[in-house]
Structure formats: C-alpha cells, structure tokens
Amino acid sequence: MQYTSFNPPARTLMGPGPSDISPRVLQALSRPTIGHLDPLFVAMMDEVKSLLQYAFQTSNPITMAVSAPGSAGMETCFVNLVEPGDKVIVCRNGVFGSRMLENVERIGGTAIVVDSPWGRAVDVNKVEDALKAHPDARFLAFVHAETSTGARSDAQSLCQLAQQYDCLSIVDAVTSLGGIALNVDEWGIDAIYSGSQKCLSCTPGLSPISFSEKAVQKMKARSHKVQSWFLDQTLVMDYWSSSESNKGKRSYHHTAPVNALYALHESLILLHQEGLAASWQRHAEMHTILRSGLEKLGIEFIVPEQDRLPQLNAVHIPEGIDDAKVRNIMLNEYNIEIGAGLGGFAGKAWRIGLMGYGARKENIALCLAALKDALKR
Amino acid sequence: MQYTSFNPPARTLMGPGPSDISPRVLQALSRPTIGHLDPLFVAMMDEVKSLLQYAFQTSNPITMAVSAPGSAGMETCFVNLVEPGDKVIVCRNGVFGSRMLENVERIGGTAIVVDSPWGRAVDVNKVEDALKAHPDARFLAFVHAETSTGARSDAQSLCQLAQQYDCLSIVDAVTSLGGIALNVDEWGIDAIYSGSQKCLSCTPGLSPISFSEKAVQKMKARSHKVQSWFLDQTLVMDYWSSSESNKGKRSYHHTAPVNALYALHESLILLHQEGLAASWQRHAEMHTILRSGLEKLGIEFIVPEQDRLPQLNAVHIPEGIDDAKVRNIMLNEYNIEIGAGLGGFAGKAWRIGLMGYGARKENIALCLAALKDALKR
Numbered sequence: 001m002q003y004t005s006f007n008p009p010a011r012t013l014m015g016p017g018p019s020d021i022s023p024r025v026l027q028a029l030s031r032p033t034i035g036h037l038d039p040l041f042v043a044m045m046d047e048v049k050s051l052l053q054y055a056f057q058t059s060n061p062i063t064m065a066v067s068a069p070g071s072a073g074m075e076t077c078f079v080n081l082v083e084p085g086d087k088v089i090v091c092r093n094g095v096f097g098s099r100m101l102e103n104v105e106r107i108g109g110t111a112i113v114v115d116s117p118w119g120r121a122v123d124v125n126k127v128e129d130a131l132k133a134h135p136d137a138r139f140l141a142f143v144h145a146e147t148s149t150g151a152r153s154d155a156q157s158l159c160q161l162a163q164q165y166d167c168l169s170i171v172d173a174v175t176s177l178g179g180i181a182l183n184v185d186e187w188g189i190d191a192i193y194s195g196s197q198k199c200l201s202c203t204p205g206l207s208p209i210s211f212s213e214k215a216v217q218k219m220k221a222r223s224h225k226v227q228s229w230f231l232d233q234t235l236v237m238d239y240w241s242s243s244e245s246n247k248g249k250r251s252y253h254h255t256a257p258v259n260a261l262y263a264l265h266e267s268l269i270l271l272h273q274e275g276l277a278a279s280w281q282r283h284a285e286m287h288t289i290l291r292s293g294l295e296k297l298g299i300e301f302i303v304p305e306q307d308r309l310p311q312l313n314a315v316h317i318p319e320g321i322d323d324a325k326v327r328n329i330m331l332n333e334y335n336i337e338i339g340a341g342l343g344g345f346a347g348k349a350w351r352i353g354l355m356g357y358g359a360r361k362e363n364i365a366l367c368l369a370a371l372k373d374a375l376k377r
Numbered sequence: 378m379q380y381t382s383f384n385p386p387a388r389t390l391m392g393p394g395p396s397d398i399s400p401r402v403l404q405a406l407s408r409p410t411i412g413h414l415d416p417l418f419v420a421m422m423d424e425v426k427s428l429l430q431y432a433f434q435t436s437n438p439i440t441m442a443v444s445a446p447g448s449a450g451m452e453t454c455f456v457n458l459v460e461p462g463d464k465v466i467v468c469r470n471g472v473f474g475s476r477m478l479e480n481v482e483r484i485g486g487t488a489i490v491v492d493s494p495w496g497r498a499v500d501v502n503k504v505e506d507a508l509k510a511h512p513d514a515r516f517l518a519f520v521h522a523e524t525s526t527g528a529r530s531d532a533q534s535l536c537q538l539a540q541q542y543d544c545l546s547i548v549d550a551v552t553s554l555g556g557i558a559l560n561v562d563e564w565g566i567d568a569i570y571s572g573s574q575k576c577l578s579c580t581p582g583l584s585p586i587s588f589s590e591k592a593v594q595k596m597k598a599r600s601h602k603v604q605s606w607f608l609d610q611t612l613v614m615d616y617w618s619s620s621e622s623n624k625g626k627r628s629y630h631h632t633a634p635v636n637a638l639y640a641l642h643e644s645l646i647l648l649h650q651e652g653l654a655a656s657w658q659r660h661a662e663m664h665t666i667l668r669s670g671l672e673k674l675g676i677e678f679i680v681p682e683q684d685r686l687p688q689l690n691a692v693h694i695p696e697g698i699d700d701a702k703v704r705n706i707m708l709n710e711y712n713i714e715i716g717a718g719l720g721g722f723a724g725k726a727w728r729i730g731l732m733g734y735g736a737r738k739e740n741i742a743l744c745l746a747a748l749k750d751a752l753k754r
Contacts, residue, residue, distance in 0.1 A: 003428065003646045005401070006421045006639055010409045018635060021410050024382070029636060030407035032387045033398050033580055035714045044383045051380065067582065068445035071631040072607045079605075102606050197632055203410055205444065205582065205634030227604050228456075229479045230449045252719065254448040255574055257582030258395060259406060260637065262383055269380045337412045342629065 011331075013358060014367050015339030016147050016312060016351045017175070018197040018204045020358030021267075025202055028266035029259050036256040044265055045240065045256070051268035055177060055200070055276065056192065056210050058184035062233065064240040065196070065264060066207040067257050070174040073193030073207025075103055076231045077170050081139065081191055081215060083224050084108035088139040089130050089167070091122040093153070094146035095343045096172055104141075107227065112137065118344055119314065121307040122153040124161065131165040140167045145176035147198075148342040150314030150351060151307045152180060159187045168215055174198055177208065178271055178356060179283045179311035190215040196260075199283070199311055201356030202267035205260050230254065270357070279356075283310045286359040290352065293368040297375065302349055311359065313352040314345070318375070323347055326374040334370035388708075390735060391744050392716030393524050393689060393728045394552070395574040395581045397735030398644075402579055405643035406636050413633040421642055422617065422633070428645035432554060432577070432653065433569065433587050435561035439610065440587040441617040442573070442641055444634050447551045450570030450584025452480055453608045454547050458516065458568055458592060460601050461485035465516040466507050466544070468499040470530070471523035472720045473549055481518075484604065489514065495721055496691065498684040499530040501538065508542040517544045522553035524575075525719040527691030527728060528684045529557060536564045545592055551575060554585065555648055555733060556660045556688035567592040573637075576660070576688055578733025579644035582637050607631065647734070656733075660687045663736040667729065670745040674752065679726055688736065690729040691722070695752070700724055703751040711747035 013020045034041050052063045066073045078100070082088055086109045090101050093116040104111040114130045116123040122142050131137060140162040144155045155171060162169040168190040176182050179199035184192055190212040197204035211219070211233070219233060226232040239253035271279055287310030291301070294315060302314040317323050323340065327350075330336045339351035352367065390397045411418050429440050443450045455477070459465055463486045467478050470493040481488040491507045493500045499519050508514060517539040521532045532548060539546040545567040553559050556576035561569055567589040574581035588596070588610070596610060603609040616630035648656055664687030668678070671692060679691040694700050700717065704727075707713045716728035729744065 008411045011411045026407045030403045034385045069631045203636045204632040230452045254446045255581045259580045
C-alpha cells in the first residue's frame with residue numbers, strides 16, 4: 001500500500017468546533033519541540049496558567065490544561081470530586097448533561113437528574129426544587145453553554161443556588177469560555193472545564209480546568225483514591241505547580257503535549273490582547289449580523305431569544321430541505337463546514353458556530369452566500 | 378502583565394522523549410485544521426489505523442490512537458480489560474511497572490507483583506513461578522522497554538508464558554515501538570500501548586494502542602461498565618471504525634485532536650517508507666556508535682549488554698561529576714537535552730535517547746563532543 005502526506009484543504013470552520021484557527025496559532029503549533037521539563041517550557045506553562053486564570057476570571061491556583069480533550073476535562077472534575085455514594089444534582093438539557101450523568105454513574109455516585117427541554121436554558125426553579133428535595137446532595141452540575149442545542153443557562157444563578165444549598169458547583173464551560181460572560185470567582189464556581197477548540201480557537205485536544213479552594217479541600221479530604229491515575233489532580237498539581245514555588249523542580253507525571261501547549265499559549269495571548277469583554281462583545285455583535293441574514297433566508301432559530309448562545313446558532317432545517325445535500329454543497333463547493341444536529345436534533349437542526357477567530361464578518365458573509373445557493377438547488 | 382509569543386530554541390532532543398522530530402512532521406502538524414467528522418479527515422484516520430497496524434505488525438481491527446499521552450494509553454488497556462477482583466501479575470523493574478500497579482489497584486483488581494532489579498530485564502523464571510503459584514491470574518502485564526532504566530525485556534517469551542497459563546498479556550511498548558523488534562500478532566500480544574513521542578518521533582500527546590480478538594472478547598464479556606467514560610473502548614471503537622464499514626457515518630465520541638493526528642500520520646509514513654526492519658537496524662547501529670564514544674569517555678552502562686535498549690542508553694554518572702552542571706552546559710551552551718535519572722536513579726544516571734529521527738550520526742557526534750567538553754569543566 002502507498003501512503004502520501006495528508007494535505008487538507010483550507011476550510012472555513014463554522015460548526016460546533018473545532019473553530020477557525022488564527023494563522024498565529026498554527027505557526028506556534030509547529031515551532032521546534034523542546035523537552036517537557038526544559039526550564040523554558042516550564043516557564044511557558046506558568047504563563048499558560050496565568051493566561052487561563054485571566055480567561056476564567058479566577059485567582060484559583062489550581063488552574064491548568066488537562067492533556068486531553070474536553071470530555072477528559074469533564075471526567076477530571078467528576079472523578080476528583082465525586083466519591084462513591086455522593087449525591088449529585090445533574091441538570092440535563094442536551095447531550096452533555098447526559099454525559100455528566102454517565103460520569104457520576106461510573107464513579108458510583110448517585111445522580112438526581114433535573115431535565116429541562118432541549119434548546120432551553122436549565123430551569124432554575126426546578127433545580128431549586130431538587131436541591132430542597134435532596135438536602136444531602138453534595139454537588140450541582142450543569143452545562144453553561146449546551147453545544148448540542150445552542151442554549152445558554154444562567155450559570156450565575158445556578159452557582160448561587162449551589163452555595164445556598166451547600167453544594168459544590170461543577171460547570172461545563174466547553175463552548176462558553178471566551179465567547180460569553182463567565183466569571184469563575186465572582187460567581188463562586190467550584191470546578192470548571194472547557195475545551196481548546198471552541199471560543200479559544202486553538203486546535204482540539206486540550207481542556208482548561210480550574211478548581212476553587214473549596215473544591216481543593218474536598219479533594220484533600222477524599223476517603224477513596226481517585227479512580228483514574230492519569231486524571232488524578234493530586235498528582236498533576238505537582239506537575240503544573242509554579243516553577244517559582246518549587247524552584248523549577250517539577251515532578252514528572254506524564255509527558256505534556258508540548259506543541260499543543262505552544263498553540264494554547266498563543267491562542268490565550270490573542271484573547272488577552274483583544275480583552276475578554278471585547279471578545280464577548282464581538283461574539284454578540286457577530287451573532288446579530290448572522291441572525292439577521294438567516295432570518296432573511298427564512299431560517300428560524302430553535303432556541304428562544306433570551307436563551308440563545310451567540311457563538312452557537314442552532315436553527316431548524318426548513319421544511320422540504322435535504323440536510324446532507326445542503327451541508328455537502330457548502331463543504332464541497334465552498335469549503336465551509338456547518339454542524340449537523342446531534343442526538344435528538346440529528347436531521348432536524350443545523351448548528352452554525354461563530355467561535356473565537358471564526359466570529360468574523362467575512363465568515364458570516366461567505367456562510368450566508370453559500371447557504372443561500374445551497375438552499376435553492 | 379505583558380505576554381509575548383513563545384519562541385523556543387531549536388534543541389537536539391536526546392533524552393527519554395520527546396525525541397527529535399522530523400521537519401516533515403512539524404509541517405504536517407500545522408496544516409489547516411478541518412472538522413473531526415470531515416470525510417477527508419475520516420479517510421486519514423483510516424490510514425493512521427492501517428499504518429499503526431503495520432508499525433505494530435498486527436491485523437487487529439481495534440488498532441488506533443488514544444487522544445492523550447502514553448499514560449492514558451496504559452490506563453485504557455487496564456480499565457477496559459481488568460475488572461474489580463481480577464488478578465493481574467504485574468512485572469516491576471522500573472517506574473512504569475509501578476504505574477501499572479497503580480492502575481490495577483485503582484480498578485479494584487488484585488495485583489501480584491514480580492520484582493526484578495532496576496536496570497535488568499524482567500526475570501522470566503520468576504514470572505513463570507508466579508503464574509504457577511496463581512492459577513487464577515487473568516492477566517500478565519509488563520514493560521517491553523523500561524524508559525526509566527534502559528532495560529529490554531523478552532516480550533516474546535513473556536507472552537508465550539501468558540498464553541501457556543491462560544492469561545491475557547498487557548504490554549507497555551511506549552519506548553519500544555519502531556525502535557526494536559516488536560511483532561504483536563506473531564508473539565500473541567493481547568493489549569499493547571505506545572506513545573507518539575519516542576521512536577515514532579512525533580510530537581507528544583497521542584498513544585497508539587491495539588487489542589487482540591481475545592482481548593475484545595474479554596471487553597465484550599465484562600460485567601461492570603468501564604470506569605472511565607473517556608477511555609471506554611466500546612464507545613471509542615465506533616468513533617474509529619472504518620469509514621467504509623459504516624459508510625462514513627462515524628458516531629461522535631469526543632473531538633479528535635485533528636492536527637496532532639496529522640503529525641502522527643506523517644511520522645508513520647516516515648516509518649513505513651524507511652521500513653520497520655530498517656528502522657530497528659538503524660537504532661541498533663547508532664547505539665553501537667554511541668556506545669563506543671561513551672566508552673572512550675570512560676562512561677559505563679548501567680544495563681548489562683544483553684538487556685540493553687539501543688534507543689535508551691542509561692549510563693552511570695562518573696564519580697565526582699556534578700549531574701546538573703553537565704546537563705546545564707549541554708542544554709544551555711549546545712542546545713542538547715539528555716535525560717536525568719528517574720525514581721531510584723535520580724542523580725545517579727543519565728539517559729541518552731537515540732529514538733526515531735533522533736537516531737542519527739550527527740546527533741551522536743554532537744552529543745559526544747558536548748559531553749566531553751562538559752565533563753572536563
């Protein structure tokens with residue numbers, strides 16, 4: 001068999017992620033690999049940490065990137081905090097709430113599921129009812145920005161409820177970080193994870209996480225070992241501890257994905273240079289432009305206006321339109337990727353991402369033009 | 378705070394990994410990101426799979442890359458195969474045998490540890506004694522090439538014993554794949570994992586794995602759910618299933634690290650072009666050249682000749698020589714990284730890697746010249 005180097009076309013990525021990536025990030029990615037214990041690399045990891053603290057708006061010392069995709073970040077939060085027998089209120093309004101439930105069950109925790117309709121925010125009142133009904137619950141887990149439906153939940157109110165009912169909050173910010181307001185310390189979030197390939201516009205494969213002091217105390221008070229060696233934060237913390245505090249002597253845990261971290265570093269610098277508030281504002285503005293163009297094409301949003309994520313636009317596939325045909329025309333003739341529906345929305349929805357570097361006017365103009373052409377064919 | 382793009386120097390990487398990387402692999406890494414469900418990407422994943430089957434010398438259909446480093450590959454093998462209560466013979470002759478033990482314990486398995494001295498191969502006779510003493514053991518786990526000590530174990534004999542005593546074999550090939558003879562099907566290996574950043578000379582962050590038909594049967598017959606959602610092979614298998622067999626409809630599990638897989642694809646093409654036997658031969662030849670140079674400097678090997686790995690040369694730090702000073706001179710003045718000792722060998726050993734693209738005459742000449750200079754300062 002003959003093999004040749006893979007030369008992908010340049011696509012405009014407007015699906016649910018990976019998002020469009022700045023050339024600066026791809027350049028950073030391919031810089032020369034150095035050792036994962038090289039003092040220069042260790043110093044760069046310190047910068048990644050403080051840039052992530054900025055992105056999350058937190059001063060949590062335990063803020064770092066898991067060396068694996070967002071679903072491993074989710075698992076990191078659950079396996080380090082939840083112990084067998086712990087009761088967890090899991091809010092489910094899409095695919096990723098169900099995945100949280102899977103995590104709780106595989107730990108041997110007890111999950112209390114609070115369902116809200118797909119395409120809507122998590123129902124805060126139903127959550128409060130569940131917290132009242134289960135005074136022994138230890139955790140409240142929810143998804144801030146449901147990538148499967150495009151719905152935004154009120155993370156601030158949910159975290160306030162968690163505090164009021166003496167629960168630790170576990171927040172999925174995979175699609176929210178960098179795209180909409182998110183203030184870890186101000187809102188009192190205890191454990192949070194995100195992904196590199198959404199509004200940070202880095203390549204996929206890393207999961208930023210952060211733990212509050214209360215979460216760290218819970219980890220330290222565990223009576224069972226964390227079931228995963230690879231994701232055990234008590235081991236990884238030493239590896240990510242600041243090069244100053246440990247005089248550059250970092251204990252070896254695993255080999256960090258060196259080049260992927262170069263890329264994350266660069267993408268976080270781009271966010272820092274733009275400014276977090278400016279980035280949130282840009283996502284909101286680009287959403288308005290896209291929305292107006294979609295409405296002109298007669299395309300309707302699934303999520304009611306007040307619950308909509310600007311960075312992930314879930315829309316109904318118009319009556320009589322062939323889902324795959326439209327996406328194939330866009331992909332093959334215009335090199336644009338938009339997302340198909342996931343789970344219960346498969347075949348019924350498109351998901352149009354405006355994430356990070358991808359939230360630009362030229363992308364919107366191209367997407368609308370291609371969609372217009374594809375719809376009438 | 379001000380942040381600037383990270384511009385690492387070009388280092389010659391001659392430690393225990395990450396190894397030196399071909400410019401072709403770094404170029405592949407930074408090609409345009411496309412969607413992880415893009416038909417072109419799915420076709421590339423099929424090629425990665427068949428190139429990994431070549432590298433492992435196997436026809437196992439379940440051959441893929443875990444989207445995380447080698448220690449996650451280790452955990453994938455253990456959590457998918459070992460169930461609570463299962464008895465596992467764990468061979469320990471270095472750091473990575475201890476990590477296997479950690480994995481078994483965190484699953485709730487029962488580990489029977491067979492210790493062999495650090496810097497020596499696993500003692501095949503002691504393993505047979507343990508298998509005789511524990512007829513209820515279900516698994517035999519060992520490290521083919523101990524990265525912490527530079528010792529090579531007789532994987533073929535150990536796997537033969539596993540079969541004879543009706544155990545499944547779990548083999549750590551992190552440092553062996555591509556560097557020394559390894560024949561998964563011929564030797565009857567049941568579960569094997571490796572790392573991208575050793576003799577494959579790809580960037581760190583991926584872990585190639587392969588499971589035999591017997592291992593797949595064991596997974597299918599499990600009575601407990603796999604404790605990790607992220608590493609659950611029954612879910613990941615669907616994601617990596619061939620694009621032909623499922624008509625290109627690949628079920629979503631997690632977002633693959635797209636660019637990292639471009640790099641792995643390219644590094645596997647390099648191995649395929651050279652040929653596996655030629656690569657093994659080159660590692661052996663380069664080791665001979667390095668050995669002769671080190672002996673001229675009065676530096677002695679830790680591992681007896683018959684147990685030595687060509688790709689990882691563990692040597693005694695000569696009497697009166699300051700470990701850190703020598704490594705710092707080499708790193709800061711010559712931009713060469715060699716490895717420090719790990720675990721029980723910390724401060725006592727250097728580990729000089731000749732892995733993949735790094736196993737070249739120019740690297741050896743430079744390393745010996747720099748070492749010679751550093752030793753006399």
